Amino acid sequence: MDISLNFPEANDLRVADPTVHQGIVIQGVSKSFGPKKVLQQCDLLVNKGETLVVIGRSGEGKSVLLKHIVRLLEPDEGKIWIEGTEITELSTRKLMKLRRKFGFLFQGAALFDSMTICKNIGLALEEHTDWSPEKIRARACECLALVGLKQVEDKLPSALSGGMKKRAGLARAIVMKPEYILYDEPTTGLDPITGDSINDLIIKGKQELGVTSVVVTHDLPSAFKIADRIAMLNGGKIVFTGTVEEVQNTDHPMVRQFIEGNSRGPLETF
Numbered sequence: 001m002d003i004s005l006n007f008p009e010a011n012d013l014r015v016a017d018p019t020v021h022q023g024i025v026i027q028g029v030s031k032s033f034g035p036k037k038v039l040q041q042c043d044l045l046v047n048k049g050e051t052l053v054v055i056g057r058s059g060e061g062k063s064v065l066l067k068h069i070v071r072l073l074e075p076d077e078g079k080i081w082i083e084g085t086e087i088t089e090l091s092t093r094k095l096m097k098l099r100r101k102f103g104f105l106f107q108g109a110a111l112f113d114s115m116t117i118c119k120n121i122g123l124a125l126e127e128h129t130d131w132s133p134e135k136i137r138a139r140a141c142e143c144l145a146l147v148g149l150k151q152v153e154d155k156l157p158s159a160l161s162g163g164m165k166k167r168a169g170l171a172r173a174i175v176m177k178p179e180y181i182l183y184d185e186p187t188t189g190l191d192p193i194t195g196d197s198i199n200d201l202i203i204k205g206k207q208e209l210g211v212t213s214v215v216v217t218h219d220l221p222s223a224f225k226i227a228d229r230i231a232m233l234n235g236g237k238i239v240f241t242g243t244v245e246e247v248q249n250t251d252h253p254m255v256r257q258f259i260e261g262n263s264r265g266p267l268e269t270f
Contacts, residue, residue, distance in 0.1 A: 015045065018081040023048040023212065024069060024180075029078030030236070031064055038064050040236030042078070051206055051213040053223040055258065056233035057267060062216040063107070063184050065233065069214065070102050070182065071095055100128060103173030103181040103211075107188060109165040111157040111172075117144070118153035121172045128176070143171035147201055163194035170201055174209065181205060183215040187222050195222060202226045220259055224248070232258065234267065 018025040024046035031039040038061040046052045054062050067073040068080060071087060080087050082098060090098065111120045121140040125131055131139070141153055147167040157165055166186060173181050183202065187195035199222050205211050217223055223230055223244075230247045232240040232255055240247070240255050247255060257265030 019084045022083055025081040027079050029075045031076050042237050044238050046214055048212055050228040051226055053215045053227040053230045054233055055223055060233050062233055066182050066184055066216050070099050101179045103178035105169050105173045105183045105186055107184040109169035113157055116154050117168050121175050124176050143175050147171045163190050166198055180212045187219045199225050
């Protein structure tokens with residue numbers, strides 16, 4: 001039984017005309033890897049200027065969904081609109097131009113081990129601008145300062161702690177002054193205090209830089225702190241969306257089981 005059908009929140013995920021929606025619209029996206037169906041007719045809306053957090057169990061396809069937004073993965077079917085532009089059939093040139101609106105914080109920070117932190121952060125500027133090395137370095141240092149890192153620009157990633165690597169990854173994500181930032185498990189592997197400092201940086205990005213954020217996480221304290229809205233992914237579909245208060249107070253059985261950490265309920269444990 002599709003439990004989500006009893007809850008209108010899960011069905012309020014489409015717009016009549018996605019070509020005029022100023023944000024991200026995902027409609028009917030499906031993705032399989034061999035016989036494994038990861039996304040199944042998945043719908044999601046992200047409004048301009050909000051922080052939307054996607055929660056769900058490990059292996060449910062949260063990161064897969066995130067990667068579809070910038071076509072790091074291609075959908076088997078379905079459509080994705082960014083500010084009214086349908087992206088699944090964009091040419092490579094137009095796709096690369098659109099991607100410049102996005103910053104992406106990967107789960108493991110994904111820094112190049114052989115490059116200094118400054119080189120890691122400035123790489124996109126080297127590829128997409130005609131800036132001088134001095135100007136690129138200055139921008140990289142500016143972004144490091146914004147995330148609370150100073151005097152690390154000439155260090156290699158191996159010299160940084162896990163939390164510092166996450167901050168450096170975030171500095172790289174904002175170096176091109178993106179309109180959108182996608183976060184894949186930004187607090188995973190961090191102690192609670194360091195993780196909360198990452199939460200503060202996400203909030204700061206919205207307040208001071210005006211970015212629209214999509215955050216994938218199973219860290220509920222983080223989700224409750226940073227989210228404007230929360231969406232739950234299960235069985236390849238979004239089964240619930242709502243504000244933090246709505247998520248905390250809902251009687252939706254899947255959401256309740258997840259936020260209570262209960263092994264018994266409609267969510268399969270094996």
